[in-house]
Amino acid sequence: MEQIPDTVPVGHRLDARARARLGARAAETARRLAGEDIVAVALTWVDVSGITRTKTVPVERLEHAATWGVGMSPVFDVFLLDDSITSGRHIGGPSGDLRLHPDLDRLVTLAALPGWAHAPALRYAQDGSVHPLDTRALLRRETERLASAGWTVKAAFEIEWAVSKGDGDDFVPACRGPAYGMTRVTELAGYLRDLLKALKATGVKVVQLHPEYAAGQYEVSVAAEGPVGAADTAVLVRETIRAVSMGHGLAATFSPKVEADSVGNGAHVHLSLWREDTSENAMAGGDGPCGMTAAGEAFAAGILARLPALLAVGAPSVASYLRLVPSHWAGAFACWGLENREAALRFVTGAEGERSVAANLEVKCVDAAANPYLLLAALLAAGRDGIGAERRLPEPVGVDPAGLPEAERAARGIRPLPASLKEAVAAFEADDVLRDALGEAVTDTVSAVRRGEIDLLDGATPEEVAAVTRWRH
Numbered sequence: 137m138e139q140i141p142d143t144v145p146v147g148h149r150l151d152a153r154a155r156a157r158l159g160a161r162a163a164e165t166a167r168r169l170a171g172e173d174i175v176a177v178a179l180t181w182v183d184v185s186g187i188t189r190t191k192t193v194p195v196e197r198l199e200h201a202a203t204w205g206v207g208m209s210p211v212f213d214v215f216l217l218d219d220s221i222t223s224g225r226h227i228g229g230p231s232g233d234l235r236l237h238p239d240l241d242r243l244v245t246l247a248a249l250p251g252w253a254h255a256p257a258l259r260y261a262q263d264g265s266v267h268p269l270d271t272r273a274l275l276r277r278e279t280e281r282l283a284s285a286g287w288t289v290k291a292a293f294e295i296e297w298a299v300s301k302g303d304g305d306d307f308v309p310a311c312r313g314p315a316y317g318m319t320r321v322t323e324l325a326g327y328l329r330d331l332l333k334a335l336k337a338t339g340v341k342v343v344q345l346h347p348e349y350a351a352g353q354y355e356v357s358v359a360a361e362g363p364v365g366a367a368d369t370a371v372l373v374r375e376t377i378r379a380v381s382m383g384h385g386l387a388a389t390f391s392p393k394v395e396a397d398s399v400g401n402g403a404h405v406h407l408s409l410w411r412e413d414t415s416e417n418a419m420a421g422g423d424g425p426c427g428m429t430a431a432g433e434a435f436a437a438g439i440l441a442r443l444p445a446l447l448a449v450g451a452p453s454v455a456s457y458l459r460l461v462p463s464h465w466a467g468a469f470a471c472w473g474l475e476n477r478e479a480a481l482r483f484v485t486g487a488e489g490e491r492s493v494a495a496n497l498e499v500k501c502v503d504a505a506a507n508p509y510l511l512l513a514a515l516l517a518a519g520r521d522g523i524g525a526e527r528r529l530p531e532p533v534g535v536d537p538a539g540l541p542e543a544e545r546a547a548r549g550i551r552p553l554p555a556s557l558k559e560a561v562a563a564f565e566a567d568d569v570l571r572d573a574l575g576e577a578v579t580d581t582v583s584a585v586r587r588g589e590i591d592l593l594d595g596a597t598p599e600e601v602a603a604v605t606r607w608r609h
Contacts, residue, residue: 150237150264155203161240162202169195169253174245179206179236179257180371182271184585185217186452186505186609188371191236195253198238205235205260213269213581216588217453217505217608224584226577227269234267235260242368247337248379256368268577271509272364278516278573279363283412285523287431290408290496291366291512292343295373295504296401298353298394299324300387307394307606309352310386320347320354328354331380340373349465350399360406360496363516367508370403374504390609392451392503393458396598400459402466403504405450406484407515408496409435419483420495425529426474426483427491436472436497437529438522439515440481443470443501444554448564448586449514450502454593455605457556460501462538467500469537470551472529478536480553501553505609510578517573561586 177198180190193201210232214222238255246252259270266273302308313319335342341359348355381388393400409418409432422429451460462468467480474483480501486494530549537550554560571579593601
């Protein structure tokens with residue numbers, strides 16, 4: 137019998153045979169879940185404002201959900217961070233419907249939420265075509281575009297969050313030991329132990345966990361994987377952190393600016409480019425800067441060239457620009473450097489002896505208000521354009537760019553990144569490469585949501601912006 141793929145290729149419709157295959161597999165999965173005392177499956181997607189939304193089905197309805205989907209209004213794509221609704225040329229208003237289908241390949245039980253399972257949602261129109269605002273499908277498409285040229289990418293997000301012991305809207309740090317200090321591990325050892333156990337039980341490969349700079353702040357790094365899997369894992373890690381925190385009577389925030397007078401949470405992205413036919417890392421073993429191959433350099437240079445526009449998807453909130461300031465390790469200047477934590481692009485070689493597998497590019501100027509699928513899709517598109525154009529990197533920057541004379545920065549082409557969301561949106565709207573890659577519907581909707589949030593917080597003080605944003609992501 138001819139096999140029907142469990143995941144429908146990007147651009148293809150869900151037909152009767154594909155639906156039957158998905159339904160049969162979901163029925164088998166539901167029986168297994170019921171035997172594990174799982175009662176519900178949360179189908180999640182991330183909206184344009186970066187908030188993870190969900191619809192949930194009882195486990196006995198999983199087969200129907202996989203076959204026919206779960207109804208959802210398209211208007212969620214134009215929700216702002218406060219749940220008010222704007223509109224764009226492609227999305228807006230109460231009319232219409234689309235269908236959420238669980239990706240059974242990524243369905244996992246949630247160790248931090250006993251009785252629950254999680255599956256990223258695939259979004260289709262009622263006729264079975266992929267919905268144009270499905271950013272997960274968009275990322276799959278960008279991954280396939282790179283693959284058609286012989287390349288694959290490994291990606292991973294660093295997740296930063298801050299933990300509060302307050303039960304109100306204010307932030308009260310749950311630990312107060314020194315930055316990066318062992319004291320902070322000791323203060324919340326039970327919480328961190330349960331978090332690591334929950335992540336492991338959920339299938340997440342943790343590389344390291346450590347206290348961060350701000351009071352109550354931690355960071356967890358996970359293993360690199362394919363771009364779609366990396367974005368799925370980023371969502372899963374954040375929701376696991378949130379659940380474990382609540383189980384300990386704490387509250388977790390991933391906001392780019394928790395308090396106006398403190399450093400914020402980033403969500404740095406690590407990327408490496410690999411040849412599909414040889415499985416060789418293009419970020420190492422070459423004759424280019426810091427050992428990059430020509431393709432690896434071009435990929436990095438493509439991202440560097442588009443950083444101002446990329447911020448509209450990678451630093452997408454008004455609060456993002458309270459975090460993205462010079463001399464705070466946020467990467468506020470469009471430059472790159474070897475292990476330079478003040479450069480927007482930090483090149484990481486890894487220890488001598490493992491560089492062939494460890495070398496990668498870290499994008500530091502982005503944060504957790506971003507939709508991880510949309511962000512990775514845009515980064516891959518920028519890198520792919522760099523490869524096609526055979527771009528080259530400028531000279532690396534080995535110091536804090538803010539400490540250089542302005543004339544020297546100008547001579548070296550070191551530009552400050554946009555200082556506001558409004559500036560980033562203007563750069564995004566003028567970028568033909570990203571518009572072509574993301575499509576008109578995504579581009580217009582991103583602009584509409586960004587401008588809606590700019591208007592929402594117009595005239596707000598930094599303290600007010602931080603307060604409005606604090607518990608939304």
